[in-house]
Amino acid sequence: QEQLLQSGAEVKKPGASVKVSCKASGYTLTRYDLSWLRQAPGQGLEWVGWMNPDSGYAGFAPSFQGRVTLTRNSSINTAYMELSGLRSDDTAVYYCARGQLTTVFPYDTWGQGTLVTVSS
Amino acid sequence: EIEMTQFPATLSVSPGERATLSCRASQSVDVNLAWYQQKPGQAPRLLISRASTRASGVPARFSGSGSGTEFTLTISSLQSEDSAVYYCQQYNNWPPRSTFGGGTRVEIK
Numbered sequence: 001q002e003q004l005l006q007s008g009a010e011v012k013k014p015g016a017s018v019k020v021s022c023k024a025s026g027y028t029l030t031r032y033d034l035s036w037l038r039q040a041p042g043q044g045l046e047w048v049g050w051m052n053p054d055s056g057y058a059g060f061a062p063s064f065q066g067r068v069t070l071t072r073n074s075s076i077n078t079a080y081m082e083l084s085g086l087r088s089d090d091t092a093v094y095y096c097a098r099g100q101l102t103t104v105f106p107y108d109t110w111g112q113g114t115l116v117t118v119s120s
Numbered sequence: 121e122i123e124m125t126q127f128p129a130t131l132s133v134s135p136g137e138r139a140t141l142s143c144r145a146s147q148s149v150d151v152n153l154a155w156y157q158q159k160p161g162q163a164p165r166l167l168i169s170r171a172s173t174r175a176s177g178v179p180a181r182f183s184g185s186g187s188g189t190e191f192t193l194t195i196s197s198l199q200s201e202d203s204a205v206y207y208c209q210q211y212n213n214w215p216p217r218s219t220f221g222g223g224t225r226v227e228i229k
Contacts, residue, residue, distance in 0.1 A: 033216075045156075045164065045207055047218040059216050062121065095163055105211035105218060106154035108175060110163035 004111035022096035126221035143208035
């Protein structure tokens with residue numbers, strides 16, 4: 001069964017950074033593009049960015065440019081999203097999601113989500 | 121950035137009745153439009169891609185239509201398990217960009 005397994009909840013102080021992991025299970029990470037999204041409490045979905053895990057090439061939504069870093073470790077089939085300069089409005093559930101075999105979108109497989117809470 | 125508007129915000133429908141959800145793009149997205157279903161505490165689930173192609177395992181009562189700026193998700197005969205929030209997503213495959221609508225909450229009357 002192909003699935004994405006994310007790391008556990010995090011609590012961070014304003015100004016800190018958080019790194020969320022996303023491990024591919026049942027398939028090879030580098031075969032599919034991977035995106036990251038978030039959902040603030042009670043709100044809708046927001047696209048953060050995407051990465052080609054094979055090449056390492058990444059792109060971001062304008063509002064996240066300069067604050068997000070996407071990386072991967074192919075040897076352990078795991079991708080990472082690091083968000084820096086955390087603010088209270090970064091409090092959200094962060095998801096990784098897999099694209100199609102030849103395109104970034106749409107997403108047929110999602111991680112279970114990682115709650116990131118930013119609070120002083 | 122392309123803005124996506126979904127309406128209505130909430131839809132209350134009796135079991136067995138038809139539910140019609142709308143999604144409008146601020147500029148043409150061709151057929152690069154997906155629909156997702158999200159239940160409380162769960163990740164979204166892909167229902168429709170390329171405006172009208174049902175994803176694997178999605179019941180036939182779900183159908184999508186539209187192109188350009190106007191799109192519709194129809195649930196032909198609402199079941200109790202269809203109670204959820206539905207999101208539309210526009211996407212551009214290169215360079216990759218995407219935005220979501222604000223969602224429509226479907227309630228069972």
